[in-house]
Amino acid sequence: MRLRHLVLTVLLVALAACASTPRxxxxxxxxxxxxxxxxxxxxxxxxLEDPRIxxxxxxxxxxxxxxRLVEQICVEVGGPCTYTGKTMAESHATLAVTEADFNALVEDLVDAMDARGIPRRAQNRLLVRLAPMHRDIVSP
Known part of the structure; x- marks a missing residue:
């Protein structure tokens, strides 16, 4: 009976800790x-070290x-920032960015997020928010 009481107490404490930890x-x-x-x-x-781009x-x-990148990422992750730069279409219109260029930058971003210890789920949430910019960045 004591073991059962102890197990229930531990479970309740664990549940309380989970409930009280804000996300x-x-x-x-x-x-x-x-x-x-x-x-x-x-x-x-x-x-700048990536020979591909x-x-x-x-x-x-x-x-x-x-x-501008700090502002943009801050906005995309819900921070209290304002993006003051040009639109993606305006800033990339004359750059002839290829699909390979775009993918290389995304790889560098993921590697940077990994290096900074940003959780994979958080990384994916940012990437989903950035993905629609592809059409305004990559040249047709």
Whole structure:
């Protein structure tokens, strides 16, 4: 009887702990603003080291790109940010981005998220939100 009581007590304590632990928002899972800034820095380092796509970033204003990516990711993960950049169609209209270029950048983003310890489920939630931009980024 005591063992049964002990097991029930442990189960109730475990359930109470689960119930009282608030779920993190997607913004929190990305580490809020500081975490997003670190992610974008990690991403840009990877992009600039990626021989598949780094040439396409040779003439890019990296400070501006960094700031716009932080804003964009912050918005996409539900953070208290405002995106102030051009639309994806406007900013990519003359760049002739290929499907391979796009996929390389996504791979670099996933690798950066892995390196930053962002949970896979949170990564997937961001990628789902970014996916519709494909049509405005990749040249027909």
């Amino acid at each position: 993190q928002t997607l913004y929190q899972q990305f580490g809020e603003r500081a975490g997003i800034e670190a992610l974008v820095e990690e991403l840009l380092v990877r992009v 780094n040439e396409g970033f040779a003439e890019v204003d990296l400070v501006n790109l960094n700031d």
